[in-house]
Amino acid sequence: MRPAPGGSPRHRVFVWLVALAVLHALVVFAGVISPYAPEEQDRDHAYAPPTRIHWIDSRGGFHPRPFIRPWLSLEGGLGEFAEDPAQQIPLRFLVAGAPYRLLGVIPCRLHLFATEGARISLLGTDGYGRDQFSRLLYGGQISLLAGWLAAALALLGGTIIGTAAGFLGGWADDALMRVAELFLALPWLYLLFALRAFLPLAVSPLQAFFLVVGVIGAVGWARPARLVRGVVLSAKERDFVRAARGFGASEGYLLRRHVLPETASVLLTQAAILVPQYILAEVTLSFLGLGVPEPAPSWGNLLASLQQYSVLASYWWMCLPAVIMVPFFLGYLGLASALQAWTGPVKIAGGGSGSAE
Numbered sequence: 001m002r003p004a005p006g007g008s009p010r011h012r013v014f015v016w017l018v019a020l021a022v023l024h025a026l027v028v029f030a031g032v033i034s035p036y037a038p039e040e041q042d043r044d045h046a047y048a049p050p051t052r053i054h055w056i057d058s059r060g061g062f063h064p065r066p067f068i069r070p071w072l073s074l075e076g077g078l079g080e081f082a083e084d085p086a087q088q089i090p091l092r093f094l095v096a097g098a099p100y101r102l103l104g105v106i107p108c109r110l111h112l113f114a115t116e117g118a119r120i121s122l123l124g125t126d127g128y129g130r131d132q133f134s135r136l137l138y139g140g141q142i143s144l145l146a147g148w149l150a151a152a153l154a155l156l157g158g159t160i161i162g163t164a165a166g167f168l169g170g171w172a173d174d175a176l177m178r179v180a181e182l183f184l185a186l187p188w189l190y191l192l193f194a195l196r197a198f199l200p201l202a203v204s205p206l207q208a209f210f211l212v213v214g215v216i217g218a219v220g221w222a223r224p225a226r227l228v229r230g231v232v233l234s235a236k237e238r239d240f241v242r243a244a245r246g247f248g249a250s251e252g253y254l255l256r257r258h259v260l261p262e263t264a265s266v267l268l269t270q271a272a273i274l275v276p277q278y279i280l281a282e283v284t285l286s287f288l289g290l291g292v293p294e295p296a297p298s299w300g301n302l303l304a305s306l307q308q309y310s311v312l313a314s315y316w317w318m319c320l321p322a323v324i325m326v327p328f329f330l331g332y333l334g335l336a337s338a339l340q341a342w343t344g345p346v347k348i349a350g351g352g353s354g355s356a357e
Contacts, residue, residue, distance in 0.1 A: 009342035016335035023328055027144055030137035031100035035114045038138040038297045040098065042119055042129035045071060047315050048081055050124045058085060065090045070118035089118045123324075124317035127305060136321050139297035143286075144328075146213050146298075147279035151271055153217025154278075158224025159260075159267065165225070166232030167255065177229065183222035191219050192281060196290045205296035212291050216281050220274060227266045235262040265343035272336035276329045283325075299325055 026033060053066050067090045071081035097111040114120070123132035165176040195215045203211065235241060241258050279299075285291035286300020287307075294301055302321045305311045311318055 012338035016338050020331045027140035033112050034134035034137045036131045036134045037098040038135045039295050046127050046129045048125045050317050051120045089115050123320045135297040139299045143279050143282050143299040146282040147275045149213045150216035150278040151274040154220035155224050157221035159228050162225035162228030163232050166229040180222040180225050188219050208292050216278050224270050228263050231263045235259045269339045272332050276332040
């Protein structure tokens with residue numbers, strides 16, 4: 001049998017996991033990689049464009065150490081800058097800078113790069129002069145964590161409800177699945193907006209974060225529950241489960257040793273699908289002012305200024321965070337596809353099969 005193009009499914013799962021690990025490492029170590037604290041402002045450089053990195057000076061000479069030329073604000077309008085040709089400020093690597101906590105615990109001041117006497121903004125600055133690159137990395141910690149926690153909450157609820165429905169059967173199965181079908185029939189995005197808008201808006205960033213996670217996780221359990229229920233219905237009728245029951249195994253033992261392990265592949269694939277979906281949900285809520293509020297950075301409120309036409313039309317670099325988010329979403333969807341190819345289609349009771357999507 002010839003291997004699938006691009007390698008075996010197991011190899012593709014490994015490749016996608018490595019790619020996602022690299023992307024997530026950039027976010028986890030945001031304090032090291034970003035040159036500034038996310039809330040640090042420079043009002044003199046509001047809406048400054050991305051800083052240009054140079055290796056060749058004005059005389060045509062090559063410099064092995066890259067350098068920048070700081071932006072000079074021009075009279076006549078906000079966000080109008082020109083490089084200062086009289087200055088060449090070299091980049092410095094592994095230097096001390098703004099304090100932060102590595103992994104949220106270890107006090108640290110080491111930064112990957114910085115400049116002395118001028119600011120460097122690889123993705124430009126926002127209306128308060130805050131470095132967009134630093135805010136993108138720190139905002140990823142909030143948005144990615146929200147997606148992971150919300151997916152874990154939805155999968156936990158889906159596993160409990162789906163297992164109960166499939167294992168108990170009868171009226172419990174009918175009642176739980178009717179509720180799940182109701183949640184699936186409702187437009188979940190509008191339901192998300194309605195639930196979040198009903199809750200208090202004037203809360204701290206930490207409270208808002210947990211509210212968003214709870215709301216997203218609460219509306220996302222139905223699809224995992226249906227998939228888990230199908231696997232449980234199929235698993236509990238298998239010969240080895242019937243044999244174990246015949247030898248006097250308890251219901252808890254059957255669930256723990258024989259039935260629940262069969263749901264692992266479904267839950268892994270669903271996790272890879274739900275995490276980017278819930279990251280996008282957090283981004284949407286924060287973009288509309290219903291999620292994590294300022295000054296805490298998240299990917300959603302980084303894009304909130306694009307609701308103003310003047311920003312959208314005049315400062316193109318404010319759209320860059322949306323472009324940089326795309327590899328994260330593609331990585332998760334690629335992982336989900338590879339996991340599904342590796343584990344095979346989900347077996348549903350009754351002899352059919354269904355996609356984990």
